[in-house]
Amino acid sequence: MKFFTKPIKPEDTDDEQLLGSYRRTRNLKLLGSLYERYMPLVYGVALKYLKEEEQAQDAVMSIFEELAQKVHQHDIQQFRSWLYVLSRNYCLMQLRSSKKMETVGLDEFVEFTPVVHPDSEDRERAILALEQCLDKLTPPQKQSVRLFYLDEKCYKEVAEQTGYSMNEVKSYIQNGKRNLKICLEKNGGR
Structure with a gap:
């Protein structure tokens, strides 16, 4: 059959x-x-x-x-x-x-709206605030956030490149994103 x-x-x-x-x-x-x-x-x-x-x-x-x-x-x-x-x-x-x-809009980068939305005159200050906040992250958070958002790597690629486990990568990205938001909200207006 x-x-x-x-x-x-x-x-x-x-x-x-x-x-x-x-x-x-x-x-x-x-x-x-x-x-x-x-x-x-x-x-x-x-x-x-x-x-x-x-x-x-x-x-x-x-x-x-x-x-x-x-x-x-x-x-x-x-x-x-x-x-x-x-x-x-x-x-x-x-x-x-x-x-x-014209500004580095971390709100688009990590999908939140900071307290202060810099206009073109405040571009340098916004870039400086972003860099300062990135530097305040722990090294694993900073590395994971940069690879995931700026280099457009997927979780698996970030894990392979860094040697972190998938769960660690997800945690570092999530916590790094939250810490960036907190830092920018605190320091964005200064």
């Missing part, structure tokens, strides 16, 4: 299966099907940071192109979360490169 199975359609598979299939075959249709599920999320992130619909739409296309390359370079545990971080980092890099973000 033969059993016939119908071909698996992209919409019938979960994220990890589609991602694995794309990595094996490099068939962009598979990646496109996966990405399509999260296009509203990517567009929302882009609109939040870039503030203009046209730029957000362009970002959605550019992020897909970046995704096709980066998906082979990273160990992705949860695609949705990883795509969110990729999208956010892409938008922040766009803002930095276009000089729209």
